[in-house]
Amino acid sequence: xxxxxxxxxxxxxxxxxxxxxxxxxxxxxxxxxxxxxxxxxxxxxxxxxxxxxxxxxxxxxxxxxxxxxxxxxxxxxxxxxxxxxxxxxxxxxxxxxxxxxxxxxxxxxxxxxxxxxxxxxxxxxxxxxxxxxxxxxxxxxxxxxxxxxxxxxxxxxxxxxxxxxxxxxxxxxxxxxxxxxxxxxxxxxxxxxxxxxxxxxxxxxxxxxxxxxxxxxxxxxxxxxxxxxxxxxxxxxxxxxxxxxxxxxxx
Ligand SMILES: C[S@@+](CC[C@H](N)C(=O)[O-])C[C@H]1O[C@@H](n2cnc3c(N)ncnc32)[C@H](O)[C@@H]1O
Numbered sequence: 001x002x003x004x005x006x007x008x009x010x011x012x013x014x015x016x017x018x019x020x021x022x023x024x025x026x027x028x029x030x031x032x033x034x035x036x037x038x039x040x041x042x043x044x045x046x047x048x049x050x051x052x053x054x055x056x057x058x059x060x061x062x063x064x065x066x067x068x069x070x071x072x073x074x075x076x077x078x079x080x081x082x083x084x085x086x087x088x089x090x091x092x093x094x095x096x097x098x099x100x101x102x103x104x105x106x107x108x109x110x111x112x113x114x115x116x117x118x119x120x121x122x123x124x125x126x127x128x129x130x131x132x133x134x135x136x137x138x139x140x141x142x143x144x145x146x147x148x149x150x151x152x153x154x155x156x157x158x159x160x161x162x163x164x165x166x167x168x169x170x171x172x173x174x175x176x177x178x179x180x181x182x183x184x185x186x187x188x189x190x191x192x193x194x195x196x197x198x199x200x201x202x203x204x205x206x207x208x209x210x211x212x213x214x215x216x217x218x219x220x221x222x223x224x225x226x227x228x229x230x231x232x233x234x235x236x237x238x239x240x241x242x243x244x245x246x247x248x249x250x251x
Pocket of ligand 1: 066180184
């Protein structure tokens with residue numbers, strides 16, 4: 001809302017400038033079209049209850065990262081051969097993958113899906129896929145080398161390589177300061193949007209976590225609804241997104 005107000009004020013100022021000088025009106029109109037703000041909505045709710053409120057195929061694309069059921073929901077993460085471990089509040093959300101009802105709802109409300117961790121619960125997605133996505137984390141030590149995402153797309157298997165190895169990240173000059181035990185890189189989500197999203201598509205993420213996806217969506221101009229059930233994660237994720245927006249406004 002604040003962005004929209006800012007944009008409106010900016011356009012009004014530029015129109016005024018154009019009227020009071022001899023400048024043509026073309027430049028302000030151009031700037032307005034470049035500065036479109038995406039609609040990014042955060043919901044502190046249970047995702048099944050949220051999806052139940054939506055009609056069939058309401059979303060064009062679902063990009064989701066559910067619990068894998070591997071107990072990585074806090075405590076010390078990292079720190080084997082790559083520096084100090086980070087200590088996260090221990091939670092209970094990664095005991096089991098979501099129930100079948102979750103997948104039924106997800107496939108009902110969305111036209112296409114990208115589902116991370118599906119190798120852990122493939123029996124709950126009863127469809128073959130030509131197009132698994134491989135995220136190569138360039139890892140060594142005790143971490144998994146890659147993460148896999150099942151997709152509903154008909155294209156070929158694709159790989160995205162982005163180092164995410166404890167303290168070591170692909171872009172060490174602009175490191176992502178993690179706030180969540182299973183946080184994914186913003187660049188991974190940007191890559192997904194660039195390759196699997198088209199202008200005008202509405203996206204849902206049912207398991208927001210750190211809201212890395214919200215920052216990526218903002219950068220790529222994607223309209224997105226995000227659910228996160230945990231209040232502590234939710235508040236931290238919204239704060240992180242607001243900080244990002246504030247920094248963007250300074251430039
Ligand atoms: C694997 S993490 C997602 C991490 C995220 N992709 C990121 O980059 O930070 C799964 C998240 O789903 C949340 N969650 C678990 N069950 C949920 C539910 N029923 N509804 C909404 N969120 C849920 C957990 O609190 C956790 O933050």
